[in-house]
Amino acid sequence: MLRTLLVCLFVCGARLAASAAVPASSPAAIDEPRVKATLLAEAKVGGTEVTLADVARLEGDAAAVAALGAVPLGWSPSPGYSRVIEPARVLEAVRAKAPGIAVALGGAAACRVFVHEERIAPNQLADAARRELARVLAGRDCEFDLVELPREVIVPKGRAGASVAAALELAPAASGALAVPVRVLVDGQPFRTVQTTWNVRLYETAPVLSRTVRAGEALDASMLAPQRVELRSHGIGAPLAPNALFGGVAARDIAAGSAVYAVDVHRPVVIKSGDLVTLRVNKGGISAQTRAIARAAAAVGEVINVTADTGRDVSALVVAPGIVELVLAKAR
Numbered sequence: 001m002l003r004t005l006l007v008c009l010f011v012c013g014a015r016l017a018a019s020a021a022v023p024a025s026s027p028a029a030i031d032e033p034r035v036k037a038t039l040l041a042e043a044k045v046g047g048t049e050v051t052l053a054d055v056a057r058l059e060g061d062a063a064a065v066a067a068l069g070a071v072p073l074g075w076s077p078s079p080g081y082s083r084v085i086e087p088a089r090v091l092e093a094v095r096a097k098a099p100g101i102a103v104a105l106g107g108a109a110a111c112r113v114f115v116h117e118e119r120i121a122p123n124q125l126a127d128a129a130r131r132e133l134a135r136v137l138a139g140r141d142c143e144f145d146l147v148e149l150p151r152e153v154i155v156p157k158g159r160a161g162a163s164v165a166a167a168l169e170l171a172p173a174a175s176g177a178l179a180v181p182v183r184v185l186v187d188g189q190p191f192r193t194v195q196t197t198w199n200v201r202l203y204e205t206a207p208v209l210s211r212t213v214r215a216g217e218a219l220d221a222s223m224l225a226p227q228r229v230e231l232r233s234h235g236i237g238a239p240l241a242p243n244a245l246f247g248g249v250a251a252r253d254i255a256a257g258s259a260v261y262a263v264d265v266h267r268p269v270v271i272k273s274g275d276l277v278t279l280r281v282n283k284g285g286i287s288a289q290t291r292a293i294a295r296a297a298a299a300v301g302e303v304i305n306v307t308a309d310t311g312r313d314v315s316a317l318v319v320a321p322g323i324v325e326l327v328l329a330k331a332r
Contacts, residue, residue, distance in 0.1 A: 035060035035068050039087060039107035046116045047158045048076050048186050052093070055085055055111040064101045071097045079117045079154040086110045116157035120184055122149045124164055129180040129196040132166035140171075141203040141228070147177070150194050158187035166196075174233035175201045202231040206239050206259055213254045219245040219265060229259060236261045247300025247320070267299030270321035279308055279316060280325040292316070292324070 038057040045054040052058070053069030071093050077083045087105055094103055126146055133144050155162050166182045178200045184192045207224035221242035239259035248265035271277060271294050279292040292306040298318045306316050306324055316324035 034064045035101060035103045037068065037090070037103050037105045037107070039085075039090065039105065040111050041108040042112050042114070044114045044116055045076055046156065048156055048189060048191065050074055050076055050083075050085065050113055052090060055113060056090070056105075056107065067098050068094065068101055068103060076115045076156050077113060079115060079156060082112050082114050084110050084112050117154050118157040118162050118186075120153040120155060120162060120164060122152055125150045125153065125182045125184075125194050126196060128164040128166045128182050129198070132168055132180060133178075133198060133200070136168050136171040137200075137202075143201045144178075145199045147197040147199060150182075150196055153184055153192060153194060155184055155186050155191050160187060162186050162191070163188075172200050172202065174231045176233060203228050204231055205229075207242050208239075208259050209254055209256050212256045213250045215250050215252050217250050219248045219250060219260070221245055224260070227257065229257075234261065236263050240265065244301055247318075267301060269297050269299050271304070271318055271324070272297045275322065277306060278323045279306060279314075280319075280323065281328065282325065283328045294324070 036059045037052070038059075040055055040057070043055045050073045051069060052071040052073060055073065058065045058069055073085055073089060073093055074083075087110070090105060091103075094101070126149060130144075130146070137144070163185045164182055165185065166180055168180060172178050176199075178198045180196045180198060182194045182196055183190050184194065205226050206229050208227045208229060209223055210225040211223065213219065213223065223245070224242045239261060245260065245265065247270070248267045251264055251266040254260060254264055273294055273296050275294045277292055277294050278289055280287065280289045290309055292308045292314075295305040295307060295313070298304040300318050300320065302318050303315055304318060304324070305313055307313050314326055316326045319325045
């Protein structure tokens with residue numbers, strides 16, 4: 001009896017085992033992972049982005065391995081730092097970027113990622129800024145010196161070597177300190193900007209006083225002579241041209257070799273509002289004059305509105321007490 005029972009149990013078990021077997025062509029076999037991914041415990045990467053191929057060994061279908069290997073896992077850590085990538089992050093990225101590929105993930109509990117480093121020498125940064133200064137100041141009478149050599153910059157080593165580029169939006173208008181930004185690019189993408197500081201000296205030939213002038217002394221063009229001078233930002237405008245001194249007196253003592261600015265010149269009022277003035281009109285080589293009425297008070301060298309005897313209002317330059325001048329462009 002016992003032997004018969006044992007035989008029955010053996011037969012039933014064999015039948016159950018046969019019914020549970022799955023042939024190789026069944027759907028379950030087809031759904032088996034096409035790629036096996038083994039997460040590394042530590043990886044060192046290049047460039048600014050981490051991919052799955054950087055942190056795992058991939059085995060399986062070649063096309064699937066290539067597609068999975070390119071799945072991005074985020075930015076590379078900065079030089080001197082690391083980041084940890086866990087299996088959950090890998091699976092999340094695979095589902096988002098390669099949902100049609102089955103993957104079996106094993107290996108380490110997490111991968112600590114470091115980055116290959118590249119060093120940008122201080123002279124390389126300074127040279128880029130120097131080239132940019134030379135470009136924007138081309139044709140100008142100038143000198144420039146680096147205030148302090150920048151520090152070495154450490155960046156992730158990219159697929160290709162890092163590059164540097166400096167760019168100034170505006171050329172300096174006067175002497176002084178100037179910051180020139182230098183961008184460090186990794187794989188063509190900006191990674192860091194380094195500021196370099198320069199002492200820039202700009203020069204031009206400008207009219208300056210050939211002798212010292214005292215306050216209250218009348219000014220005229222004969223007092224000025226051309227000289228190479230440094231352009232400085234005074235916040236008071238550009239130096240006056242020789243013809244702009246006519247009719248003015250020095251508002252303060254001005255040393256020899258100095259340029260003369262509008263604030264240095266006092267211009268007494270020579271025409272009052274309502275005065276009858278002589279209006280000169282020059283057109284090409286032809287000159288004429290008529291009478292006009294001033295509509296504002298003015299000094300020599302200033303422009304005012306006057307009403308001509310024809311009733312027309314025009315703008316005219318005060319050239320002397322009681323005399324204004326309108327210069328018309330020569331007709332083409």
